[in-house]
Amino acid sequence: MSRKINVAIKRQYDQSSGSQWEKFSVDYEPGMNMTTVLQRIAAQPVTSExxxxxxxxxxxxxxxxxxxxxxxxINGKVRQACSALVDNLLEDKPDQITLEPMSKFPVVRDLVVDRSFMYNALKKVRAWVPVDGYFDRGAGPKMSPHEQEDMYPLxxxxTCGCCVEACPQINERSNFIGPQAISQGVLFNEHPVGKFEEDExxxxxxxxxxxxxxxxxxxxVKVCPKxxxxxxxxxxxxxxxTKHAFKRFFGS
Ligand code: SF4
Ligand code: SF4
Ligand code: FES
Incomplete structure (x- = not known):
């Protein structure tokens, strides 16, 4: 008999309906990740019962x-399904793997959430380099290798949402933009062209x-997959x- 993987999935029909758990058993295949498991369930959506x-x-x-x-x-930890290897998950929890949608975003259906919150936060911090045309303006300002190394990780x-999911300051009572938008704001403030919009x-x-x-x-920082x-x-x-506050105070 083939080895089975037991998966419990928190399901929700749409944004307004309640959620319930449903269990599935999927044939084990070496090297599977959780996206493969979801594909196998989609091909044959029959519960464990x-x-x-x-x-x-x-x-x-x-x-x-x-x-x-x-x-x-996945097993209560926020991460990507495509890089969550079944073998590793079974080592930690051999009986059953659980899947739930992220809790800080509205559920669209089952494991699909609406991440607009993060895109709106990126708009707030103007996370882009402004361009005023597509004509050739010549070489841009130079960046040192040290600056490049510093900025590259950012x-x-x-925009995966892991940091937002883990942040206790993001909840229904706050309008905190979150760590990802802050980090992207810093990235574009430090960019030699992006810094022209630093004040905004x-x-x-x-x-x-x-x-x-x-x-x-x-x-x-603990949950960021990157x-x-x-x-x-x-x-x-x-x-x-702090620098911005001084600038505003002294009107420069
Ligand atoms: S350090 Fe990160 S997790 Fe903590 S409150 Fe700030 S943004 Fe949120
Ligand atoms: S900062 Fe990291 S955890 Fe947050 S959205 Fe970007 S990649 Fe995901
Ligand atoms: S499908 Fe998993 S990160 Fe893109």
Missing amino acids: GKDSTPVAYDACCLEEVCGACSML TTCM RMEALAGAGGIADCGNAQNC NIPLTRSIAKAGKMA
């Missing part, structure tokens, strides 16, 4: 931990819901906010 069900909705795109679309709670953010960016970073709302619990130095970005944003 033998009842016909529906394919579990989930997001996925790159399948190599680059796009951030497949973030969910560019690997995939600082309005969001230093204003209500900005850096002052960070409780410094440092949960964010190992982005979020606490370093938070410290830099704090210094930028």
Whole structure:
């Protein structure tokens, strides 16, 4: 008899309905990840009790931990399904693997959540380099290798939501923009062209819901799959906010 993997999935039909757990048993295959498991369930959506069900909705795109679309709670920890290897999960919890949608975002269906919160926070901090045309403006300002090395890790953010999920300051009572938006604000403030919009960016970073709302619990940095130095970005944003406050006070 083939080896089975038991998976319990927290399911929800849409944003307004309640959730319930459903259990599935999937044939084990060497090298499987949790996206493969969800694909096998979609191909044959029958519960462990033998009842016909529906394919579990989930997001996925790159399948190599680059796009951030497949973030969910796997055995209670926020991470990407495509890089969660079944063999490793079974070592920790051989009886059953649990899958839940992230809790800080509205559920669209099953494991699919609406991550608009993060994109709106990126808009608030103007996380882009402004361009005023597509004509050739010649070479841009130079950056030293040291500056490039410093900034590169921040560019690997995939808006996956793990840091938002782990941050205790993000909840229904707060309007904190979160660690990812802070880090992206810092990245563009330090960019030689992006820094021309530093003042506008600082309005969001230093204003209500900005850096002052960070409780410094440092949960964010522990869960970031890209190992982005979020606490370093938070410290830099704090210094930028102080500088911005002085600038405003002295009107320069
Ligand atoms: S340091 Fe703590 S409070 Fe601040 S963004 Fe990270 S998890 Fe949230
Ligand atoms: S900072 Fe890290 S955890 Fe947060 S959204 Fe970006 S990649 Fe994900
Ligand atoms: S599918 Fe892109 S990170 Fe998992």
